[in-house]
Amino acid sequence: MRLLLLTFLLFSPMCFGKTVVVIESYHGGYKWDADYVAAVKSVLGTKHDIHVLELDTKRLKKSEWPQKVAEIQQAVASIQPDVAILGDDNAFTLMAEHLVNQHIPVVFLGVNGGPEQHPTLNHPLVTGILERPFFAESIRHLRKVLKKNERFLVLMDDSPTMRNAVNEYFGDERQPTLYGSRLDIVLTNDKQTWLESVFNAHYRYDAIVVGTYHTIRDENDNYAPPKEIMTEAYNRAQVPIFSFWDIFVGEQAGIGGFTVSAHQEGLTAARLASMILNGMKPDRIPQMKSLSGHYVYSRSGMKHWDLTLSSLISSQSNFVD
Structure with a gap:
């Protein structure tokens, strides 16, 4: 069969x-x-x-x-x-x-x-x-890419898609360890909480890895356009933002990663x-x-975060923008 x-x-x-x-x-x-x-x-x-x-x-x-x-x-x-x-x-x-x-x-x-x-x-x-999502493969890959790789913020909206993905892989655990790196998993549909998690990430984490961020609403229950949210996150974050999905990699968005x-x-x-x-x-x-999955990277994102890939990873990656 x-x-x-x-x-x-x-x-x-x-x-x-x-x-x-x-x-x-x-x-x-x-x-x-x-x-x-x-x-x-x-x-x-x-x-x-x-x-x-x-x-x-x-x-x-x-x-x-x-x-x-x-x-x-x-x-x-x-x-x-x-x-x-x-x-x-x-x-x-x-x-x-x-x-x-x-x-x-x-x-x-x-x-x-x-x-x-x-x-x-x-x-x-x-x-x-x-x-x-390739949780383990992504973290293993990012450990090779980053000089500092002990703590990651995994940031997602609180959508059925993300809840199901996280629950199946991690169960109820929200602070798991993968390949020696500690993950804090945050799922929220609140715009302020999501953005503040990004803005303050440098105090605790070496990088952020995002899932979807498309069911987020503001304090008045207005839909928060994903592009606006990510643009603000990109411009104010003090640690690099990677992604589990290739569709979130690009100009003023995720820098890249091993993606679906x-x-x-x-x-x-x-x-x-x-x-x-x-x-x-x-x-x-x-x-x-x-x-x-496949390796996808944003050239503008790599420049923004002063990130250089090894020759091996670079030869295996697709590049956008």
């Missing part, structure tokens, strides 16, 4: 004239979504009819989600897809059960929760990629969908974890 799966993932022959719906937890302006949607279209778009729907749960208040879900359900009923690709935990939570009840096969990507949070993961019409690739997740999800479109049943396709 593993050999068969690998063969399909590499070559993924496709049939014609099928309809695919991609349901985003977030929105097209969010780089994670944009990257994986582009990857899905690159695999399936020339031969299949693809519809992209946005739940927009990073910007909408939770009280507004039910109305949005109803709109998406109506759209799905009109589209009548042959397969649905769900991006991230919120889309899976809000849409997976409805889809399988309509006998629509589901391929997921970016899901951090397991069956305890998402019982529909065990449904025979469901398969996909469980997204797992949205593009790779999208390619894999599209190939799994292709297998279903060619007649394979989802329960014959094993669910998998994120296949591989």
Whole structure:
């Protein structure tokens, strides 16, 4: 079965004239979504009819989600897809059960929760990629990059995605040790708390590693635009800011690291969908974890923090800006 799966993932022959719906937890302006949607279209778009729907749960208040879900359900009923690709935990939570009840096969990507949070993961019409940040690999890598590497602040929003990722790997522990380095894990949706954690990090930490920061709100419960938050953090931080995701690396953002690739997740999800479109049943396709990370660095960030990579790491890295 593993050999068969690998063969399909590499070559993924496709049939014609099928309809695919991609349901985003977030929105097209969010780089994670944009990257994986582009990857899905690159695999399936020339031969299949693809519809992209946005739940927009990073910007909408939770009280507004039910109305949005109803709109998406109506759209799905009109589209009548042959397969649905769900991006991230919120889309899976809000849409997976409805889809399988309509006998629509589901391929997921970016899901951090397991069956305890998402019982529909065990449904025979469901398969996909469980997204797992490379916590240990990232810290091991940063220990090689930094001269000081004893203490790291791991800073994230308090979103379902981040809670699930942290809880699965670390359980209830919020001050773990990895490869000899101490981590303090902070999850918050409060803008002031998030920013003050960055501003004061140099008193206790050698570096910051960020997860997502896209469900943060201010004291008036207004949505805090992620780019504005990171720009302020970048300009006022006194220790370098790294990232677990490649989409958060760039100008006035994360400096880099060993990261999860949205593009790779999208390619894999599209190939799994292709297998279903060619007649394979989802329960014959094993669910998998994120296949591989990659080294990504921002040239402007390296200059800003006066950081130099070894020749070996540099030769293995992709560079942006």
